[in-house]
Amino acid sequence: METPGIFWGVISWMIVWAVLGSIITRRSYLKRDLDTSNATFVGAMMGAAAGPVGLVPLWMRTPELTKLLIVLPAIGAVTLIAAAFAFADPSNNCVSNGSFVASQITNGIIIGIIYGFMALGLTLIFSILGVVSFAHGEFYMVGGMLVYYITVVWFPGVSPLIGVLGSCSIAFLVGAVFERMFLTPMYKGKIDRPVEYGILVTFGLAFTIQYFVQALAGANPVKARRFFDFPRLRLPSADDAWLLKTSRGNLTLFDTISISNPRFVAAVVCILVLLSLLYFLHRTWTGKALRAVSLDREAAAIAGINPDRMNMLAFALGGMIAALAGSLLVQAFSWLPQVGNIPAMRSFVIVVLGGLGSLPGAFFGGIIVGLVEAAGTGCIPNPQKAASYIPAYGMVVLTLTLLLRPTGLFGRRFASGTHGKF
Amino acid sequence: MRRQVPYYAGLALIAFLALFPFVYSANDYDYIMHIFIIAFFYAILASSWSMLAGYAGQFSFGHMGFMGIGAYTTALFCHYFYLSPQATNVCTEFQFGDTWLVIVNPIGVTSTTLTQDCLSQALAVWGGAYEVTPMPVWLGIVLGTIMGGVFGLLIGLLVLRLRAAYLALFTLGFAEILRATISAEINITRGQAGIELPKLFQDGITVFGRTFSSTDKIPPYFAMLALLLLCLAILTWLAKSKFGLFVRALREDQDAAAALGVNTTRYKVLVFVITTMMAASAGAVQAHYIGIITPNNLFLLQMSLVVAMAVIGGVENFVAAAIGAIIIEFVLEMLRNSFDIGGITVDMTIWRLVIFGIILMLTLRFTRNGLITPVIEYFTRGHVGGETVAHRAQPADESEAAK
Numbered sequence: 001m002e003t004p005g006i007f008w009g010v011i012s013w014m015i016v017w018a019v020l021g022s023i024i025t026r027r028s029y030l031k032r033d034l035d036t037s038n039a040t041f042v043g044a045m046m047g048a049a050a051g052p053v054g055l056v057p058l059w060m061r062t063p064e065l066t067k068l069l070i071v072l073p074a075i076g077a078v079t080l081i082a083a084a085f086a087f088a089d090p091s092n093n094c095v096s097n098g099s100f101v102a103s104q105i106t107n108g109i110i111i112g113i114i115y116g117f118m119a120l121g122l123t124l125i126f127s128i129l130g131v132v133s134f135a136h137g138e139f140y141m142v143g144g145m146l147v148y149y150i151t152v153v154w155f156p157g158v159s160p161l162i163g164v165l166g167s168c169s170i171a172f173l174v175g176a177v178f179e180r181m182f183l184t185p186m187y188k189g190k191i192d193r194p195v196e197y198g199i200l201v202t203f204g205l206a207f208t209i210q211y212f213v214q215a216l217a218g219a220n221p222v223k224a225r226r227f228f229d230f231p232r233l234r235l236p237s238a239d240d241a242w243l244l245k246t247s248r249g250n251l252t253l254f255d256t257i258s259i260s261n262p263r264f265v266a267a268v269v270c271i272l273v274l275l276s277l278l279y280f281l282h283r284t285w286t287g288k289a290l291r292a293v294s295l296d297r298e299a300a301a302i303a304g305i306n307p308d309r310m311n312m313l314a315f316a317l318g319g320m321i322a323a324l325a326g327s328l329l330v331q332a333f334s335w336l337p338q339v340g341n342i343p344a345m346r347s348f349v350i351v352v353l354g355g356l357g358s359l360p361g362a363f364f365g366g367i368i369v370g371l372v373e374a375a376g377t378g379c380i381p382n383p384q385k386a387a388s389y390i391p392a393y394g395m396v397v398l399t400l401t402l403l404l405r406p407t408g409l410f411g412r413r414f415a416s417g418t419h420g421k422f
Numbered sequence: 423m424r425r426q427v428p429y430y431a432g433l434a435l436i437a438f439l440a441l442f443p444f445v446y447s448a449n450d451y452d453y454i455m456h457i458f459i460i461a462f463f464y465a466i467l468a469s470s471w472s473m474l475a476g477y478a479g480q481f482s483f484g485h486m487g488f489m490g491i492g493a494y495t496t497a498l499f500c501h502y503f504y505l506s507p508q509a510t511n512v513c514t515e516f517q518f519g520d521t522w523l524v525i526v527n528p529i530g531v532t533s534t535t536l537t538q539d540c541l542s543q544a545l546a547v548w549g550g551a552y553e554v555t556p557m558p559v560w561l562g563i564v565l566g567t568i569m570g571g572v573f574g575l576l577i578g579l580l581v582l583r584l585r586a587a588y589l590a591l592f593t594l595g596f597a598e599i600l601r602a603t604i605s606a607e608i609n610i611t612r613g614q615a616g617i618e619l620p621k622l623f624q625d626g627i628t629v630f631g632r633t634f635s636s637t638d639k640i641p642p643y644f645a646m647l648a649l650l651l652l653c654l655a656i657l658t659w660l661a662k663s664k665f666g667l668f669v670r671a672l673r674e675d676q677d678a679a680a681a682l683g684v685n686t687t688r689y690k691v692l693v694f695v696i697t698t699m700m701a702a703s704a705g706a707v708q709a710h711y712i713g714i715i716t717p718n719n720l721f722l723l724q725m726s727l728v729v730a731m732a733v734i735g736g737v738e739n740f741v742a743a744a745i746g747a748i749i750i751e752f753v754l755e756m757l758r759n760s761f762d763i764g765g766i767t768v769d770m771t772i773w774r775l776v777i778f779g780i781i782l783m784l785t786l787r788f789t790r791n792g793l794i795t796p797v798i799e800y801f802t803r804g805h806v807g808g809e810t811v812a813h814r815a816q817p818a819d820e821s822e823a824a825k
Contacts, residue, residue: 132587134483134594182787191790193673199481199590200733201786207726208779215772345598348591356587388606395595399580402592406584 007088014048014080021047021055022404028059038065041404042073049076085379094379099256101378106257108374109367110267114325116366117270118343119350120277120359121321127294127357128314129183131198135206136322137344139175141337143167143323144330145213148224160227160331167327168320175319178205179312187308206340214337221334226261262332269328273321274363281359290314294357322347342391349394353401355408364409369394427801432741439647443640455639461751462646463708465744466653468731470700472743473657475732477666478693479673481586484577484593485701486725487600488570490717492702493709494604495569496562497617502526505555510544524554528610559620563706570702571695578691597725604717616716619709642711649707650744653700657740660696669693723775727754730782736792746794750778 025043029036042065046054054073063069086095093100118140125133146167151160182201186194229248245252251259281287292300293310301307326340333339350369354361376393380386401408443455471485504524509515514525526541541554581592604611611617622642627634634641660666672679672686680686709715728747735746757774761767785792791799 132591134590182783185787193479195586196475196479196481197786197790199587200475200729200737201783203483203726203729204733204779204782204786207730208776208783211772211775211779215769215776341598345595348595352588352591385606388602391595391602392599395599398592398595402580402584402588406588 003088005088007084010080010084013051014077017047017051017055018044018077019047021045021058025055025058029062032062034062035065037407038070038405042070044404045070045073045077049073049080089381092379092381094375102254103257104374104378105371106253107259107263108371110259110263110370111373112367112370113267113270113363114263114329114366115343115346115350115370116363117274118322118325119347119354119362119366120274121318121325122347123351123354123357123359123362124321125315125318126351127359128290129186129198129311130195131183131186131202132348132351132356133315133318134199134202134344135178135209136318136347137340137342138206138209139171139319139322139340140326140343141335141340142174142209142213143171143326144224144335144339145217145222145326145337146170146323147327147330148222148335149217151224152222160224163224164324164327168324171323172316172320175316176312178319179315183311183315184308187311206344210337210340217337219337221336223334224330226331227265230261260332262329266325266328266332270325273324277321286313345391346394349398351408352398353408355410358408358410361408361410369397372397425802428798435745436651443643452639455643457752457755458748459639459643459646459711460708461748462643462650463704464728464731464751465747466646466650466704467701467728468735468747469650469654469657469740469744470697470704471728472732472735472737472740473660474693474697476736476738476740476743477661477673478669478690479586480582480690480694481590482593482694482697483590483725483729484597485698485728487593487597488574488698488701489705489708489724490597490600490604490715491573492563492566492570492705493715494611494617495566495702496559496706497619497709497715498610499562499565500557500559500620501617502528503557504541505557506544506552507554508548508552510541512540512544556620556624559622559624559710563703563710566706567699567703570705571699574695574698575691578694582690582694583687601717611717614716614718616714618714619712621713622707622710642707646707646711649703653704654741654744656696656700660693661740665689665692726775726779730778732792733782734778734785734793736795736798738791739795739798742792742794742798746792749794754778 021043022040023043025046026036026039029039043055043058046058050073085092089095094104118136121139122133122136125131125136144167147160147163150163150166151158155162182205183198185191186197191197230246230251232248233244233246235244248261250261251264253259279287281291289300289305290310290313292303292305293307293314297307300310325343346369350365351357351362353368354363354365373390373393377383377386377390380389439458442458446454448454467485467489471482474485475481502525504526506515506522506524507520509517509522510524513527516523524541526539528539545554577592577596581589605613607613608615621637622645623634627641629641660669668679668684668689671682672684672689676686727750731747731750732743734750735744736742754774757770757777759770761770789796
């Protein structure tokens with residue numbers, strides 16, 4: 001960075017006004033007996049984006065906090081940070097190089113879709129069982145590991161589709177059996193504090209699975225082959241392929257944006273599965289029953305739905321989604337028994353950002369976290385440090401969310417069941 | 423009479439632990455002593471974690487992170503700060519009367535030798551004319567403890583006003599970030615290579631006319647045991663006081679406790695800060711005992727072990743958690759040997775952890791109070807039958823609705 005003074009000066013100016021804005025805005029809304037649920041967030045963002053110019057009218061007039069008023073200052077704050085960065089470090093790759101930026105953004109969205117998909121499993125489990133599954137990363141790891149074992153070790157040369165299906169069904173079974181064996185006493189009133197039990201017992205499951213896999217598979221990294229190669233395509237013509245160009249392992253759009261095969265395949269499959277999941281949740285009886293249980297457990301039971309069975313289905317389905325994400329990404333990364341820790345953490349960040357229990361929130365949160373990570377790795381001047389701090393970008397997002405809007409983007413209140421109790 | 427049994431047993435146990443180093447004299451003396459010291463270390467972590475999780479109902483998976491904060495604070499403090507009788511003119515330094523506080527400049531593991539920092543240069547120039555004094559170890563430990571408390575306070579204020587799951591989520595991430603930071607800042611922390619610390623009693627110590635060298639096991643044994651007993655005493659005092667009552671009340675029903683005038687967030691933050699300080703002090707003492715700290719021996723595996731120890735011992739009783747930790751540490755060490763079944767080598771270093779994971783889940787599922795708490799309760803409850811001890815109301819409406 002050439003003139004870090006400008007950047008850090010602007011950042012500290014923004015932080016000071018954001019802190020002032022978040023505290024005083026809440027006070028001023030409270031004083032007039034208005035809804036304060038968004039006041040902290042809007043105050044902080046307004047302070048960061050416009051400083052006293054934006055804050056004083058906000059404190060004086062205390063307007064109703066519409067969506068526009070929530071979104072605009074947030075966009076302003078992000079733009080201001082980007083502008084300060086661009087002025088402070090004009091020769092940085094992500095300021096001067098437009099195609100690099102486009103490539104980072106596209107790849108951020110692509111990987112964000114996969115993150116969001118994985119977090120979807122976690123949020124599905126939470127919205128129905130009221131338990132945050134700490135074994136989510138282990139399901140992810142098991143999914144990838146099983147694909148490697150099925151397609152490389154046990155049945156070499158078998159179609160990767162069978163590998164993915166096999167790993168998903170095994171993860172589904174593991175999830176279902178675990179739920180039957182260890183989570184059922186939670187709903188029967190046999191456990192005093194079900195939330196804490198849920199946290200501990202899934203943590204124990206994570207510990208067990210991780211070392212079980214390590215004992216069986218060893219601690220050496222393994223890698224599966226790419227599932228399939230792209231056909232060679234050049235559009236519009238073979239000589240001047242400015243629109244689309246594919247090689248076996250890569251896809252290039254507009255001559256600038258390069259997407260690697262495994263990630264592209266994973267993102268496309270994630271979107272397809274997501275669509276079928278949405279169809280399942282909204283158009284089939286079982287899916288509707290699942291959503292009914294997540295809204296109101298007792299009312300659903302009165303309507304003839306067995307909530308216990310829905311619990312089992314939700315936990316198994318959530319584990320299967322994580323395993324699917326893992327089995328799609330095993331072709332992109334090398335795989336270790338510890339590989340699930342960081343994706344699990346990222347899923348926690350995403351579900352809190354999107355709002356615990358909100359399905360669209362998980363998806364948008366995933367894309368936001370994907371973009372933040374892409375910006376972080378692309379823009380921090382020292383690339384080696386930028387790569388080692390990848391988990392930290394998510395934590396910054398998590399801290400900001402907890403400070404400003406603990407309910408997340410699409411947070412909602414839960415009507416009944418175990419949700420209301422903690 | 424029977425009620426007193428656990429107290430006498432506890433006293434006997436303490437007496438046994440106090441006499442053990444002088445009585446025992448087998449070949450593996452150093453090894454057994456080492457396991458005891460590590461077991462005490464885990465006992466401090468497990469008992470403070472059970473105070474947080476079992477008494478207050480707040481689940482933190484960052485306990486090992488706070489341990490690491492304590493250890494790294496004292497490591498960096500002892501590594502970078504020196505007192506010198508003469509200005510070096512090369513380092514950053516501050517004058518206090520006749521002494522200079524010297525701050526050594528950070529050099530990473532990337533330089534060709536590790537001894538080219540400014541202090542070594544100054545010492546080479548002086549040629550033995552002056553000697554610098556390293557910082558006292560106890561000050562590093564105190565600073566580490568305070569630093570753990572500061573981080574605990576910040577995180578507690580951020581997260582503890584929210585529901586229980588957020589603390590677990592956030593602390594898990596926090597521990598991971600700490601590990602990533604320590605690994606990435608190679609210049610300062612030396613990254614994965616780890617940073618060396620002076621021994622707990624670097625110059626040896628003389629007690630009752632007997633001189634111990636810095637590698638003797640007896641002084642760190644008693645230091646760690648004293649720290650464990652101190653932590654248990656503080657925890658007991660807290661649990662018996664009004665504080666413990668408030669904390670248990672907010673575990674059972676936070677809204678009811680708040681309605682009765684308990685400032686719930688304040689007490690949650692308070693108990694979080696106290697337990698993180700205990701973890702940090704244990705980490706600092708243990709790092710000085712081992713002599714080196716690396717980011718790898720911090721986090722997730724160790725955290726899982728602490729959770730397993732506390733739960734198997736009994737998460738709602740910190741004495742049981744401490745005893746459980748000591749026993750489990752010994753069992754883990756005994757299970758280290760790999761063996762062969764029908765030509766297949768079973769690598770027990772990994773399988774023992776799998777076994778512990780399964781025991782952890784089964785303990786949670788079937789005896790929530792752990793395996794040691796019931797033994798203690800069998801005596802303290804005396805002849806009173808189980809059913810006269812207060813039962814918590816069962817949420818009957820829900821299980822009815824489920825059917």
